[in-house]
Structure formats: C-alpha cells, structure tokens
Amino acid sequence: MLEADADGEPHLSRQMVRKVVICLALLLALASLFEALGFIPSAILFALGMARLFGGRWLPSLVLAVILGFGMYLLFDKILDVPLPQGVLAPLEIF
C-alpha cells in the first residue's frame, strides 16, 4: 500500500483500492467504447457507473446519466462544434 503523505492523506484501505480499480475500469470502458458504441451510449453507461460509484441511488443516477449523455452531445457536438462519434446511433439520423 502507499504511504500516507505529509498532508495527512489517509492510507489506502482495501475498500479504497477496490473503488480506485472500479473507477479505472469505468474510465477504460469509456475509452474503449467511445468510438465503437458512439458517444451517447458509452457516456450513459459510464455516467451511470460513476454516479453509482460515488454513492448515487439507481434511479437518480440513471436519470443523470441519460441527461449527461444527450446533453453533452448537444452541447459539444451541436453548439460548440466539437465533433463526437455517433457510433451505433448513426443509422437513426436523428442527430
């Protein structure tokens, strides 16, 4: 385990390590699915996982994930001109 540093950061407990590993797994999943699934589905899955990891309840987390998935796509792809991959939603041509 890592040492506590001078600022008195707590030692990494077993539970902490588990959380860090889950968080990294989620990030890696987002990176792997980003282009394959497209931004919206992968962001929804990722946000749901992260919200749960940070202690959100299922339903609010799901609502948040859906809002973030669609909202960020609209904000960045449509308003701010940052192109994001459409992935599996491309055939729908709704966006």
Add this chain to the structure above:
Amino acid sequence: MDTLQYLGQGFGVALSPNNLVTALAGTTIGTIVGLLPGLGPINGVALLIPVAFALGLPPETALILLASVYLGCEYGGRISSILLNIPGEASAVMTTLDGYPLARQGKGGIALSISAWSSFIGGMIATLGVVLFAPMLARWAVSFGPAEYFMLMVFAIVCLAGMAGDKPVKTAVAVAIGLLLSCVGIDANSGVYRFTFGSLGLADGIQFVVLVLGLFSISEILMLLERTHKGQAAVKASGRMLFNFQEGASVFATNLRSGVMGFVFGILPGAGATLASAMSYMSEKRIAGPSGKFGEGDLRGLAAPETANSASACGSMVPMLTLGIPGSGTTAVMLGALTLYNITPGPLLFQNQPDIVWGLIASLFVANVILIIMNIPMINLFTRILSVPNWTLVPAIAIITSIGVYAVHATTFDLFLMIAIGIFGYIMRKLGFPLSALLLGFILGGMMESNLRRALSISDGSLAILFNSPITLGLWALVIVMFALPFWRGYRARRARLAAAVEANA
C-alpha cells in the same frame, strides 16, 4: 505615452462586443470551476482550449477567454474555502484559516464580500504592474539570444525547486519527469523517434491537453473517491452581505501590501499563487502582532491571501507575455494554447501583435470589474452550486474531460494515454510530488531543448556560449543563489532546532 496609446488600443479590442461576451462567459465559467472540487484553474483552462479551437475563436479572443477563466477561478476558490472549509484549489488554502471561522461566527456575508473586494484590488494592482513593467521587460528581452533564453529557463526550473519550500527534492524530481516527457515524439531536427516504443500515437509527442487533463482531472477524480460520502454541510452565508466602510478601511493597507507582494511572486517563475498567498498571510500576521486574531477570523487574515492570490494570477502574465516563460501551471497551459495558434510568445509579440498582448492586458481590467460586479449580488447563486453532490458532479467532470481530450486529435489513443497519465499522477500525488512542477517541466522542456540547440549551432557546438554575455553570467549567479536557497534554509532550520534543544537542556 506609447503605453497609454497601446492600452487604449487594447481596450478597443477587449471591449468589442464579442470579446466582452467572451470575458463574461469566461469569468462565470471560471468562478464555477474554481468553487467546484475536482476542477481548478489548470484543468479549467485546459478544457476550454479544444472548445476555443473548435469554435474558431481568433487568438486574442481565445486568450481573453482563458485569462478570464483563470481570474474567475481565483475568485471562485474562496467561496468553498469560506463556507465549507474546503479549498477548491491549493492557492485557496490560506483563505480557509480566517474565512471559515468568520463564516461560523455568522459573518459569512461580510467575509465573502470583503474577499471579493480584496481579490479585486489585488487584480487591479497587479494589472497596473503588468502595464508598467511588461513593455519595459519586453524591450529589454528583445536582445535575448537563444543562450540567454536557455539560461532563463534553467533559472525558472531552479526557481521552482528553490521556492518549493519544504520539498525541494520532490519538486526537482517532478520537473525532471516533466522534462523527460517533453522529449517523447519525433525529434524535429533529426527525425529520430524518441521514447515512442513503436507506437504511432506517441510519434507526435504527448499533447499537453492530454497531459494536463490526465494529471489534474483524472487524478483528482481518483482523489475524490475518498470523499464519496456526503461532505460537511456549507455554513449559511448569513448576516450583512456587504462589508461596511470601517471594515473596508481596516484591511486597505493589507490589501495594498499583499497586492504588491502577490504581483512580485506572480512574476517569479514557479512561485505562483500558492506561495504568494502563504507569504502574504505570514507577513500580515507578523505586522499585526499581538493585536491580530489571526486564525480565529481576522478580516486582515482573509484579505491578505485573497489579494495576493489574484495579484499573482495577473502578475504571472508578465513572464508569459514578455519572455514566453510560464510563471504558473495555468499560464503554462495558456502558453500551450498560444503555440497551438502558431503564435510564438516572447518579446516580439509586443511589436508584432499588439492587439493580442494589449487586448489581453486590457481584458484583465475588464474581467476584474466583471467579477466584482458579478460576485456580490450573485453570491447566493454560486453558494447553491456548492450543494451539488459529488455523484452528479464527478460523472459530468469525467465526461467533459474525456470530450476535451478526444477533441484534440479525435483518437481514442489519447483517452487511454490520459488514463495512464492519470494513474501516474494519482500515485505522484499520494506520494506528495507537486504536479504543477511536472507540468512546468514539460512545457519548458521543449523550449529549452530548441533554444539550447540553436545556441549550440551558433557557437558551433561550444558550450562557452552559455557563459559569454553579461546576461547569461548574471543568470548563472541567480541560478546558484536559488540552488543554494533550500540548503541554506535547511541549515537554518537545523540550527534553530539545535538551539531549542540546548535551551531545553539548560
């Protein structure tokens, strides 16, 4: 009178409707970014670079956006310090010392307004300093050759470690890692692939947006895992929302002193806002003597770090604009943004692109005015943002970070690289290495290398060129002084301990 004329021209740029809206948006975003945990000025600014690029903003508008976000962060950082006792970023740590006790005594409103006022004065003093000193420094720096630049950067790096205070070795190691990372990619002169391990994704080097967001955002998200439970509730900002004349007058001298001090620390490479706020707090505490109630809610203890904070944020623009050398992690990121626009920062910028330089300087005034106007009536809105729980905040930050990284090259390779850098940054943080030193090393590394090479090609490979001019010799002397500083400090601390031990025995 040249300066005044240029400044007028700058205001013409800064007050154009587009740039004014940009400054307004930037200060609002900056304030929010500053008060949220997990986002500081460094990653706030880095996140906006791809957006500024995608929107096709002209360089002066992009710089105005980034600078106003930077200033906004210094204003926003104080809100969570005062009401939650949680500094939004390192430079706001000193603000908690007297800010939080004031809020608990029911003087939250006064604390918030007087700290906003202090930030304003600090920003104004430092911006005036920029107007006075930046053109002078730029005129002088025009005569710098590559050897002088190289020595200047060596000085900046030694400064970083020498000023770091308690952990010079860790800072030096962090800078060295940054320098190493800056070598990755195709060498521009010889075409050799360096440290790419056969990966095409690394051939272009590590993009600094990827490095910054990995180091700061991803590692911060991992740090936040330790605080998944509900944090302590914010103290309600109650009572009078505005300080009265007497309170304002009682801190005015503190404001002036800390503003000048913050400006000076802001100019020094590597020192930055964190050191400036700490030093000004200490010196005000000494000046106040036994009459002060520092640590228990003294208004001067709140005003000093806040003034110094925003003064150093503005002051750090001086080395960036005149020499092209970043004075802080955030200006390092802004410098990276400038190079994306193919603008080489440095003294010639003052002659060749006065619109950019003076537009930016004038926008510092504009942003400060917007911030003070915005911060006093809108404080309730901002404090409400504080109560957004982490489970909604962190997914949003993580997604925005990923978009920012993806936007640079539109490859997922960068996302994986960001995660790897994030893990590395997390471990570094856990071990107490300063990440901003690493970032400065990374930004300085590329510039140092090209300047050294240019110098050596002038001198035909002889290192003597580094000792040839009075300027390089002067810089060598400064380097030696800075290098000796941590040793001298260690020696003094040891002697003090020894003396104390002798006294205890006697």
